[in-house]
Amino acid sequence: MEMILDPTILFFCLGVLAIWFKSNIEIPPQITKFLSYYLLMSIGFKGGIALAKENLTTQIFLTMGAGALAAILVPLIMFFILRRKLDNQNAAGIAACYGSVSAVTFLTGVSWLENRGLTYGGHMVAVIAMMDTPAIVVGLLLSKIFAKNNDGLKFSLRTTLHDAFFNGSIFILLGSLGIGYIMNPTKAHDYQVFVYDIFKGFLCFFLLDLGMSAARQLKELKSNAVFLTTVALVAPIVNSMVGLILAKLLHLSVENGFLLMIMTASSSYIAVPAALKTNLPEASPSMYLSMSLGLTFPFNILLGMPVYWNLAQRFLG
Secondary structure, eight states: OTTTTSHHHHHHHHHHHHHHTTOOOOOOHHHHHHHHHHHHHHHHHHHHHHHHTSOOOHHHHHHHHHHHHHHHHHHHHHHHHHTTTSOHHHHHHHHHHHHSOOHHHHHHHHHHHHHTTOOOOTHHHHHHHHHHHHHHHHHHHHHHHTOSSTTTTOOOHHHHHHHHHSSHHHHHHHHHHHHHHHSOGGGGGGGIIIIIITHHHHHHHHHHHHHHHHHHHHTTOOTTHHHHHHHHHHHHHHHHHHHHHHHHHHTOOHHHHHHHHHHHHOOOSSHHHHHHHHHOTTSOHHHHHIIIIIIIHHHIIIIIHHHHHHHHHHHHO
C-alpha cells in the first residue's frame, strides 16, 4: 500500500483515469520528449557522481556483465514462447523489448529508494546501457535466422549497433553518466536544484503522460489479446527471477539487487521500438508497444515493485 500511495504512482493512475473518463488533458509530444531526456540526464548525472565515489571493483564489472547476460537470456526464452502463437518477426520484436530495459521503470524504482533514504550503486545506471544493445542484437538475429526467405541473414550489424548505442535515450544517459563521473565532485552542489530537487516533480508529470499513453495503447491490443495479455503480465515476474538469481550469485546488496530485478522485469518502449522501426519494420508496434507500455509497465510500477522489493529483502538481505 505504501508503494501504491507514492505520488509518482498516483500521477500515473491519474493519467489512466484521464483517458478512461475522456478528459481533455493534452500534453504536447515535445514536452514529453524534453521530460524523458531531462529524467535520463538527471539519473545519469547522479549515477556518474555516485560512481566516482565508488571503487571500481570486480563486482561492479560482473554486475554489468550480468545485465548483458540477462539481456541475452530473456529474449531467447521469450522468443521461443511467443513464436508458438505469433510469426517470427513479431515474436522477435516483442522478445527484444522484454530483453531490454524500461528506463522510466528504473527511474521510478530509484525514486522509490531515494524517498526512503536508501542508497544504490551508481554503476547500476550503466547496467541499463549494457542490456539495451544485446537485447536488440539478439532480437534481430532471431528474426533473421528464423526468417522463411533466403535473405534472412542479410542485415547490417553496423547499423544495428549504431542504433543501439547512439539512440537518443541511451546516448544522453551514458553521456550524462560520463560527465557526472569526471566532474569535480565539489561542484555537484551547484546543480542541486536542477538535477536533484525538481527531479521528482518532473517524474510525476512524466508519469501522468505515460499513464495516458498506457491507457491508449491497451485499445490497440486486438489479435491474440488473451495470449499477449497473459505473457505481458506473467513475463515480468518470471524475468525478475533471472535478476534475482544473478543478484544472489554476485552477492549484491538488497538495493542493487532490487534494481537489477526491476531491469530484468521491465520491457523497453522507447529505445528498442525506435531500433525495431528501422531494422525490423515487419514487427507490429501495436503488439510490442501495447504489451510493454500498456500492460507490463503499469503492472511493474503498481504491483511488481513491492513484490521485487520483498523478494530482494528475503533472499539478498
